[in-house]
Amino acid sequence: MFARRDDHVTFGEYNNSGAGAWSSSRAKFATKLSSAVSISTVLGSSYSNWVDKSYL
Known part of the structure; x- marks a missing residue:
């Protein structure tokens, strides 16, 4: 069995909308x-210093 890799993950959403936004199937x-x-x-x-600003 594989070790869980989401123990130290922070997944945050702000102002999300549309189909599926905050449905019951979101990750814990x-x-x-x-x-x-x-x-x-x-x-x-x-x-x-390391991000290509043209993508921001």
């Missing part, structure tokens, strides 16, 4: 966020 570790999260919070403050 999914979290509905009350506000948006900045990119530097997710990737760290030095993200601009």
Whole structure:
């Protein structure tokens, strides 16, 4: 049997809508966020050194 790989995962959604948004089939570790999260919070403050800004 394989070890679970979602023990330390944070999956958050903010302002999600449409078909399937917050249906009962969401992963147990999914979290509905009350506000948006900045990119530097997710990737760290030095993200601009290694992220291609044309994709932001």
